[in-house]
Amino acid sequence: MTSNARRERDAAHRLPLEGIRIADITVVWAGPHVTQLLGEWGAEIIRVEPVTTIQPYSRGAERVSTEAQYRALGASGVSMGIPPDFDPGEDPWNRSPAFNAHARNKKSMACDVRLPEGREAFLRLIEKCDVLIENNVPETIERANITYDVLREVNPKLIMLRMPAYGLDGPYKNYRGFGTHVEGMIGHHLIRTYDDGTPDEMGDAFTADAIAGVMGAWSVVAALRHRARTGQGQQIEMPLAESFLPVIGEFIMDYTMNGRATGPQGNRHPSHAPHGIYPTTGDDQWIAIDIATDEEFAALCRVLAAPALTTDPRFRTAGGRIEHRTALDAAMGDATRGHDKEALFHALQAAHVAAGPVHDDLAATRSPQLEERGFFEEITMEGVGTHRYPGIFTKWANTPNWIRTPPVKLGEHNEEVYLDLLGYSRADYDALVARGLVGTTYTPEVLKGRD
Amino acid sequence: MTQMLEGIRVLEFATNVAGPFAGKLLADYGAEVLKVEPPSGDPSRTAGPFPNDEPHPEKSGLFLHLNTNKQSMTLNLETEEGREIARKLISHADVVIDDFRPGVLAEYGMGYDAMSAGHPDLVMASITPFGQSGPWRDYIGTEITLQAMGGPLHGNGAPYREPAKLGGNTAHYHAGLATSLAILLARFRVEGGGAGDWIDQSVYEAQAGFRDRRTISLTAAAYSGLSSHRQPPGSRTALGPRPAIDGYVNILGGGTKRFGGFLDEIGRPDLKDHPDFGKQVHQYSAEYQEQVEGSYQAWLFETPKLEAVARTQKHGILGGAIMSTEDLVNDPHYRGRGVWETIEHPVAGTFEYPGRQLILSESPRAAARPAPLLGAQTADVLTQLGYDRSALPRLRAQRVI
Numbered sequence: 006m007t008s009n010a011r012r013e014r015d016a017a018h019r020l021p022l023e024g025i026r027i028a029d030i031t032v033v034w035a036g037p038h039v040t041q042l043l044g045e046w047g048a049e050i051i052r053v054e055p056v057t058t059i060q061p062y063s064r065g066a067e068r069v070s071t072e073a074q075y076r077a078l079g080a081s082g083v084s085m086g087i088p089p090d091f092d093p094g095e096d097p098w099n100r101s102p103a104f105n106a107h108a109r110n111k112k113s114m115a116c117d118v119r120l121p122e123g124r125e126a127f128l129r130l131i132e133k134c135d136v137l138i139e140n141n142v143p144e145t146i147e148r149a150n151i152t153y154d155v156l157r158e159v160n161p162k163l164i165m166l167r168m169p170a171y172g173l174d175g176p177y178k179n180y181r182g183f184g185t186h187v188e189g190m191i192g193h194h195l196i197r198t199y200d201d202g203t204p205d206e207m208g209d210a211f212t213a214d215a216i217a218g219v220m221g222a223w224s225v226v227a228a229l230r231h232r233a234r235t236g237q238g239q240q241i242e243m244p245l246a247e248s249f250l251p252v253i254g255e256f257i258m259d260y261t262m263n264g265r266a267t268g269p270q271g272n273r274h275p276s277h278a279p280h281g282i283y284p285t286t287g288d289d290q291w292i293a294i295d296i297a298t299d300e301e302f303a304a305l306c307r308v309l310a311a312p313a314l315t316t317d318p319r320f321r322t323a324g325g326r327i328e329h330r331t332a333l334d335a336a337m338g339d340a341t342r343g344h345d346k347e348a349l350f351h352a353l354q355a356a357h358v359a360a361g362p363v364h365d366d367l368a369a370t371r372s373p374q375l376e377e378r379g380f381f382e383e384i385t386m387e388g389v390g391t392h393r394y395p396g397i398f399t400k401w402a403n404t405p406n407w408i409r410t411p412p413v414k415l416g417e418h419n420e421e422v423y424l425d426l427l428g429y430s431r432a433d434y435d436a437l438v439a440r441g442l443v444g445t446t447y448t449p450e451v452l453k454g455r456d
Numbered sequence: 457m458t459q460m461l462e463g464i465r466v467l468e469f470a471t472n473v474a475g476p477f478a479g480k481l482l483a484d485y486g487a488e489v490l491k492v493e494p495p496s497g498d499p500s501r502t503a504g505p506f507p508n509d510e511p512h513p514e515k516s517g518l519f520l521h522l523n524t525n526k527q528s529m530t531l532n533l534e535t536e537e538g539r540e541i542a543r544k545l546i547s548h549a550d551v552v553i554d555d556f557r558p559g560v561l562a563e564y565g566m567g568y569d570a571m572s573a574g575h576p577d578l579v580m581a582s583i584t585p586f587g588q589s590g591p592w593r594d595y596i597g598t599e600i601t602l603q604a605m606g607g608p609l610h611g612n613g614a615p616y617r618e619p620a621k622l623g624g625n626t627a628h629y630h631a632g633l634a635t636s637l638a639i640l641l642a643r644f645r646v647e648g649g650g651a652g653d654w655i656d657q658s659v660y661e662a663q664a665g666f667r668d669r670r671t672i673s674l675t676a677a678a679y680s681g682l683s684s685h686r687q688p689p690g691s692r693t694a695l696g697p698r699p700a701i702d703g704y705v706n707i708l709g710g711g712t713k714r715f716g717g718f719l720d721e722i723g724r725p726d727l728k729d730h731p732d733f734g735k736q737v738h739q740y741s742a743e744y745q746e747q748v749e750g751s752y753q754a755w756l757f758e759t760p761k762l763e764a765v766a767r768t769q770k771h772g773i774l775g776g777a778i779m780s781t782e783d784l785v786n787d788p789h790y791r792g793r794g795v796w797e798t799i800e801h802p803v804a805g806t807f808e809y810p811g812r813q814l815i816l817s818e819s820p821r822a823a824a825r826p827a828p829l830l831g832a833q834t835a836d837v838l839t840q841l842g843y844d845r846s847a848l849p850r851l852r853a854q855r856v857i
Contacts, residue, residue, distance in 0.1 A: 016650070017576075017650045019645070021642065021644050021645035021648075021650070034667060035667070038667040042637065061713070068736060074736075078738065079680055082615075082686070082687060083687070084676040084680055084682045085669065085672045085676050087676055088679060089680075091680060102672050102673075102679050105675055106672045107667070174793070175789045175792050176788060176792070180776070181769065181772060181774040181775075183708070185706065186708070186776035187776060192781045192783070192784045193626075194706070194778045195704075196623035197620060197621070198620075204704040205697040205699060206614040206689045208611070208612065208613065208614075208686060208687050208689075208696070209706075211667070211668045212622055214668060215670075219630065219633045220813060223637045224814050226640040226641055226644055227485060227640055228460060230460060230461070230647065231818070235818075235819075237819070240816075240817040241814055241816055243813060243815075246790075247795055247814075250795060251521070251629070253781070254522070254809070255504075255505060255521060256623075256781050257521075257781055257784070257809075257810055258517030258520065258521050258807065259517060260781040260785050261785060261808040261809070262507045263505060263508065266783075267781050271621075272600065274600070281618070282604065289610075289615075291604070291618055291619060293604035293605075293621075294601075354595045358596070359601050361600075361601030362605060363604045365685075366674055366677035367681075367682075367683045368683075369606070370674060374587075374591060375660075375664060377591055378590050378661065380661055380664060394675055395674045395675065398665030399637075399661075399662075400655075401653045401654065401655055402654035403653050403654065
């Protein structure tokens with residue numbers, strides 16, 4: 006029904022957050038994902054970021070890296086920090102995939118809220134914003150004296166979303182962590198561990214960032230709705246950890262109902278077998294297959310035509326397949342190994358069997374389904390080049406939507422924000438620039454301090 | 457005190473995880489959600505866990521968790537009268553959530569075009585594996601297959617064996633959350649004088665837009681022409697999951713600005729004088745790696761996981777322990793913050809559930825009501841629609857309800 010064509014939107018179908026202005030002092034992944042989602046649906050996002058220090062793990066570039074180092078990283082399968090064409094350029098902080106993946110539809114103003122001049126600009130911005138979003142360690146916000154109690158004096162209708170890892174109080178209040186650490190601390194890492202393996206084999210997953218990002222955006226829209234009806238702003242406290250708890254709700258319930266802690270599950274399912282990731286032709290090529298019923302198993306056997314699956318009496322019933330799933334998985338692997346994963350995927354789907362090829366990043370970018378739905382969008386970022394970016398993950402039948410502006414460069418909107426929005430005089434603005442407090446590159450001292 | 461979503465009337469024609477999670481979030485924060493179940497009930501009523509592992513349609517932990525604060529009626533949409541009742545309900549609703557295969561709703565005469573005619577405020581949200589359009593529109597998708605295709609599954613696990621899915625129903629929870637966000641956005645537009653819309657949420661696309669590495673790796677693939685790969689365990693010095701004496705930790709020590717504090721804490725301050733100290737973790741020499749790792753693992757071997765985390769956090773080092781659900785539910789931090797909510801259910805009994813996600817300064821969430829019994833509100837809803845109570849036996853006999 007829907008496509009991403011840039012059709013005109015009428016007034017009744019405007020982007021829902023048009024006219025909402027959001028100040029963004031988020032770092033790393035989860036907070037920026039919140040403002041990505043809100044920006045995609047029309048909010049004006051103003052990213053407030055210092056040029057007087059490099060925020061770690063945010064824009065990248067806190068270290069000097071060479072093309073050779075990026076190539077070595079890429080060869081080892083760690084791609085997420087690699088700039089376009091392995092070239093860090095003069096401005097590596099505008100070229101990080103981790104940053105640019107979320108930074109569309111945002112503006113950037115250079116401002117260090119910890120310095121008096123930055124604080125003044127920030128408070129002037131807060132007066133003109135509907136929402137402030139942050140995901141720093143709680144003590145950072147307290148030390149900067151920009152808690153909700155302080156900011157509501159400046160703007161009584163402000164909505165402020167705070168996203169600490171674990172909470173604004175409690176023993177873990179100031180614990181630092183990425184999504185991957187949080188997903189360990191809320192029980193997800195252990196559950197996703199191979200059922201016959203150990204947690205150290207699993208590598209990082211940043212699932213807590215992915216969930217917190219959407220839940221954070223959800224909470225802001227809910228609070229905007231409440232404000233529209235009551236006139237009240239408010240503080241929303243949403244720890245990453247707590248936003249994730251419902252996602253493993255059934256496992257938590259097993260403990261609270263039965264006192265049973267869930268062990269590693271890997272690719273196993275409580276009632277489906279086969280259920281797993283099976284080898285196909287080629288290096289590191291796999292297909293996911295999920296069988297719930299005897300009919301589906303019969304269809305699977307017809308497609309795979311493997312006697313070891315078809316004739317083994319242990320596999321005849323669902324109960325037998327669950328009981329003997331280790332043997333079943335081995336027989337499945339033997340049966341799938343000679344197949345091309347894409348061909349097998351279509352053959353199994355034609356037989357009404359749930360199957361899907363494991364798509365690495367490059368394969369995902371070539372998906373005919375994502376292509377037809379216009380998921381990827383080609384964006385030109387001046388000086389960085391033209392690339393295809395993952396687009397907007399929800400389609401609305403009558404509200405065509407697309408990435409409106411390319412990933413934002415450091416300080417790209419300094420003049421617009423300081424002069425037009427905050428009403429700084431040209432002379433005052435120029436003075437901030439001259440003192441190195443506002444700019445489009447980090448200050449020389451900061452850049453010299455890198456290694 | 458008003459809750460954030462009071463006054464929004466939601467109909468949920470959805471089963472299992474994604475649609476019900478979208479509806480649960482709305483219900484938990486104040487919306488009125490009527491769950492319309494087939495007479496046999498939402499299939500999640502047959503999924504565990506059950507108390508004492510005894511299956512019972514009112515005791516499924518998955519169902520109880522996903523359907524708090526909702527009401528339930530049964531309706532057989534295979535009958536014309538059932539569909540007629542559904543259309544009447546939709547005409548009074550603000551929001552409809554469904555998870556039918558593409559095209560089914562229109563076959564039932566309940567499609568967006570038909571239902572929004574004369575009701576432009578209607579927000580309808582349809583969740584499907586692959587979306588309402590495209591060559592794979594009619595394909596079957598399940599949790600593991602959608603993670604495999606859409607999400608970062610290929611990057612999870614070890615390089616010497618098959619990749620592993622994320623836990624439980626993560627992709628469907630995420631897609632339900634994405635749908636719930638879209639519903640709120642559309643409803644916000646309606647209440648501001650704009651129109652409703654038909655939201656087309658594909659679980660596959662939600663996975664492709666997943667910020668658990670996927671959007672980043674897709675961008676990196678466009679930049680470099682390379683895909684990310686699973687990394688061998690222990691491949692980065694003093695960084696990543698490691699065994700401690702009573703479980704596992706995941707601490708980010710090696711190659712960081714706080715590495716000096718880390719070395720102090722594990723009792724090897726002398727390693728700060730090594731020429732590799734201060735380098736990036738992938739630049740350490742084999743000899744330095746061995747010294748750091750050996751000392752770190754020896755230290756962990758006599759340090760409990762939460763103590764290891766507390767001692768490294770003191771230095772500003774990021775990290776966490778790998779907890780089980782047992783650790784989690786009993787942990788004083790979470791317990792002290794009141795994240796568990798005790799809910800009394802008339803049939804299943806009284807248990808702790810995952811409670812609020814948000815602490816709201818002005819519009820706190822009310823205490824949760826338990827998930828509804830199957831069809832608990834069927835009679836009330838039909839009476840409100842103008843049916844006489846005497847019609848109920850006939851509707852039951854004709855398998856409409």
